[in-house]
Amino acid sequence: xxxxxxxxxxxxxxxxxxxxxxxxALGVTVGIALYIxxxxxxVGVSTYSKKxxxxxxxxxxxxxxxxxxxxxxxxxxxxxIPVLINPQFANRSRLILNSEELAxxxxxxxxxxxxxxxxxxxxxxxxxxxxVKGVADGIVxxxxxxMFNIAGTLLAGxxxxxxxxxxxxxxxxxxxxxxxxxxxxxxxxxxxxGVSRRLKVVGIFSTDxxxxxxxxxxxxxxxxxxxxxxxxxxxxxxxxxxxxPDSAGYxxxxxxQYTTYKxxxxxxSNAEQLAQNKMLGTMTPLISFSILLVAAFGIYNIINMTxxxxxxxxxxxxxxxxxxxxxxxxxxxxxxxxxxAGTLAGLLIGTILVTLLRNVYIGPPVGYFPVQLDGDLLISxxxxxxxxxxxxxxxxxxxxxxxxxxxxxxx
Amino acid sequence: xxxPMKNNVVLATxxxxxxxxxxxxxxxxxxxxxxxxxxEFVTIVGKSGSGKSTLLYCLSTMDTNYSGELxxxxxxxxxxxxxxxxxxxxxxxxxxxxxxxxxxxFSCLKNVMIPALKLGxxxxxxxxxxxxxxxxxxxxxxxxxxxxxxxxxxxQQRVAIARALINDPAIVMGDEPTGNxxxxxxxxxxxxxxxxxxxxxxxxxxxxxxxxxxxxxxxxIEMADGRIVQVLNN
Ligand SMILES: Nc1ncnc2c1ncn2[C@@H]1O[C@H](COP(=O)(O)OP(=O)(O)OP(=O)(O)O)[C@@H](O)[C@H]1O
Ligand SMILES: [Mg+2]
Numbered sequence: 001x002x003x004x005x006x007x008x009x010x011x012x013x014x015x016x017x018x019x020x021x022x023x024x025a026l027g028v029t030v031g032i033a034l035y036i037x038x039x040x041x042x043v044g045v046s047t048y049s050k051k052x053x054x055x056x057x058x059x060x061x062x063x064x065x066x067x068x069x070x071x072x073x074x075x076x077x078x079x080x081i082p083v084l085i086n087p088q089f090a091n092r093s094r095l096i097l098n099s100e101e102l103a104x105x106x107x108x109x110x111x112x113x114x115x116x117x118x119x120x121x122x123x124x125x126x127x128x129x130x131x132v133k134g135v136a137d138g139i140v141x142x143x144x145x146x147m148f149n150i151a152g153t154l155l156a157g158x159x160x161x162x163x164x165x166x167x168x169x170x171x172x173x174x175x176x177x178x179x180x181x182x183x184x185x186x187x188x189x190x191x192x193x194g195v196s197r198r199l200k201v202v203g204i205f206s207t208d209x210x211x212x213x214x215x216x217x218x219x220x221x222x223x224x225x226x227x228x229x230x231x232x233x234x235x236x237x238x239x240x241x242x243x244x245p246d247s248a249g250y251x252x253x254x255x256x257q258y259t260t261y262k263x264x265x266x267x268x269s270n271a272e273q274l275a276q277n278k279m280l281g282t283m284t285p286l287i288s289f290s291i292l293l294v295a296a297f298g299i300y301n302i303i304n305m306t307x308x309x310x311x312x313x314x315x316x317x318x319x320x321x322x323x324x325x326x327x328x329x330x331x332x333x334x335x336x337x338x339x340x341a342g343t344l345a346g347l348l349i350g351t352i353l354v355t356l357l358r359n360v361y362i363g364p365p366v367g368y369f370p371v372q373l374d375g376d377l378l379i380s381x382x383x384x385x386x387x388x389x390x391x392x393x394x395x396x397x398x399x400x401x402x403x404x405x406x407x408x409x410x411x
Numbered sequence: 412x413x414x415p416m417k418n419n420v421v422l423a424t425x426x427x428x429x430x431x432x433x434x435x436x437x438x439x440x441x442x443x444x445x446x447x448x449x450x451e452f453v454t455i456v457g458k459s460g461s462g463k464s465t466l467l468y469c470l471s472t473m474d475t476n477y478s479g480e481l482x483x484x485x486x487x488x489x490x491x492x493x494x495x496x497x498x499x500x501x502x503x504x505x506x507x508x509x510x511x512x513x514x515x516x517f518s519c520l521k522n523v524m525i526p527a528l529k530l531g532x533x534x535x536x537x538x539x540x541x542x543x544x545x546x547x548x549x550x551x552x553x554x555x556x557x558x559x560x561x562x563x564x565x566x567q568q569r570v571a572i573a574r575a576l577i578n579d580p581a582i583v584m585g586d587e588p589t590g591n592x593x594x595x596x597x598x599x600x601x602x603x604x605x606x607x608x609x610x611x612x613x614x615x616x617x618x619x620x621x622x623x624x625x626x627x628x629x630x631x632i633e634m635a636d637g638r639i640v641q642v643l644n645n
Contacts, residue, residue, distance in 0.1 A: 005525060005528035005529050005531075008528070009514075009525075012516050012517060013516070016516045312512060313514050313515075315512070316512045316513070316514060317514075317525075318473070318497070318500075319471070319473060319500065319506050319508075320500065320501060320506070320525065320526045320529065320574070321497050321498060321499075321500040321502065321526060321529055321530070322497060322501075322529060323493060323494045323497035324494075326497075326529070404473075405473050406468045406473050406474045409468075409508065409512075410464075
């Protein structure tokens with residue numbers, strides 16, 4: 001099909017002022033490239049930090065919150081005297097009762113992928129005279145490993161012995177270094193309840209997080225229960241993995257209907273870190289948006305200038321039967337051509353920049369710079385670039401559509 | 412009182428009246444009524460400031476700010492929407508200005524083609540062939556591919572005439588089409604108009620200051636102070 005006459009005119013205008021067109025298009029290019037680049041960084045970094053978060057934290061955690069004790073007896077009758085004692089944190093409140101039933105209920109929800117029971121014990125690990133304060137997770141190996149891939153973090157040994165050996169323990173690299181422990185060495189643990197056990201190191205792990213490596217240990221869930229002087233059915237935490245972690249907040253309110261224990265999603269537990277990501281995530285689009293605004297102004301300017309130089313042409317076209325809509329189409333097409341050329345170049349340059357950054361090695365634990373360029377971003381970038389360009393062209397074009405040819409011819 | 416028109420009337424006005432308000436209110440067109448028939452060559456003359464151009468802009472549908480009525484090809488044009496008027500201009504009117512207004516960045520050929528491309532009745536090659544025909548008729552086919560801005564004034568005016576003719580309009584209107592030309596080119600353009608009228612029966616309405624031009628036409632309408640003061644059949 002032959003190009004419409006309006007479009008042919010637009011194209012001629014553009015081709016006869018290549019330099020100005022190029023400058024206007026370049027503005028869009030810079031805006032879009034920066035939009036792609038900065039958003040890839042935001043997405044990459046937040047995906048990275050989420051991923052590293054989920055290495056040890058569950059999507060949703062169910063636990064028993066410390067509660068203040070109630071007055072011993074409240075008065076039900078005006079003549080009765082209420083008995084008050086100083087409120088204090090109730091003792092032994094960290095257990096979840098009936099955990100198996102609760103776990104089953106939760107596991108049957110369709111958004112839940114997995115539920116894992118945990119027994120958390122605060123303890124000291126000792127070797128000779130040195131001791132380290134730590135937290136041990138009493139785990140069901142299959143469940144915990146499926147959720148956090150513990151096996152994948154091991155430097156030496158294996159997690160499997162935990163499932164059958166009550167005296168097996170897996171410790172972080174930091175603990176091993178401080179206590180000078182090696183695989184198959186014995187370590188003494190003393191729990192906050194004062195229970196002591198001698199365990200054998202069957203594995204040493206290393207994660208990206210120093211805190212974990214310096215304090216975390218895994219052991220059989222039964223052993224942890226014994227360290228807490230608890231019976232085998234009582235646990236301290238239920239970890240829940242859901243299908244869509246971003247909706248964890250909503251899911252946690254769903255789960256809350258099944259239990260009176262505290263249900264906490266990862267967003268709430270890590271609000272501080274997320275706030276930083278959010279700040280980054282709000283700022284970068286704002287920056288690229290303001291650059292695009294400048295680009296839009298560039299397009300607006302050149303279209304405006306073209307129009308004021310082409311008043312005669314507009315009058316001639318109108319005298320020859322072009323209507324206001326045709327005139328608008330001509331100049332909007334011009335901004336669209338500039339905008340799409342600029343956008344295309346911007347997408348290309350943005351993608352190149354992202355690729356370059358992806359190959360920048362930061363060093364452990366991050367590795368290569370975490371950038372993520374989704375197809376969505378390219379689409380939103382193009383839509384954005386085109387919208388801005390068309391918008392910038394439309395307003396001067398509308399003015400051109402209203403030009404009265406007689407006034408022009410009389411000059 | 413409505414009087415039915417004869418069906419060979421292409422252009423008719425009924426009591427056109429127009430005021431300008433700036434700097435003071437004055438009547439620039441006063442009770443202008445006339446009829447122009449198919450194939451007629453009519454010139455409008457009068458002193459500078461008598462309202463000739465103003466009248467022509469009203470006739471061309473570009474100026475709608477008047478009272479009275481305007482008919483083109485028996486259709487009432489007064490009060491039509493701007494888009495309809497644009498279509499009427501495109502289809503039924505060819506306009507030639509004093510200053511050979513061409514689009515400077517386009518070739519002569521393209522300038523001639525543009526109104527036809529807008530009309531969209533013919534295919535691109537057909538329009539191209541037709542534009543060449545018109546340029547040939549006006550003796551400037553050899554300039555077809557040059558940029559319009561690179562031609563002499565006389566040549567440009569001939570391109571403008573070719574453009575006015577491309578859609579086979581019912582009326583060709585001209586506002587001093589020879590006003591800006593030297594005597595040689597004036598003669599050529601006048602010849603063109605005469606030929607269009609005599610050989611092709613083209614209806615022409617042209618404002619002119621040129622006596623030879625007026626004498627070449629079949630009827631001359633003389634204006635003074637916004638009124639028709641005399642009509643001469645040559
Ligand atoms: N936009 C306007 N506002 C106010 N007065 C105007 C305007 N346009 C034209 N006039 C006045 O209207 C009168 C008629 O102008 P017009 O251009 O129609 O005259 P003309 O007969 O074509 O003259 P010329 O032979 O010089 O071209 C003149 O007095 C002119 O000054
Ligand atoms: Mg005039």
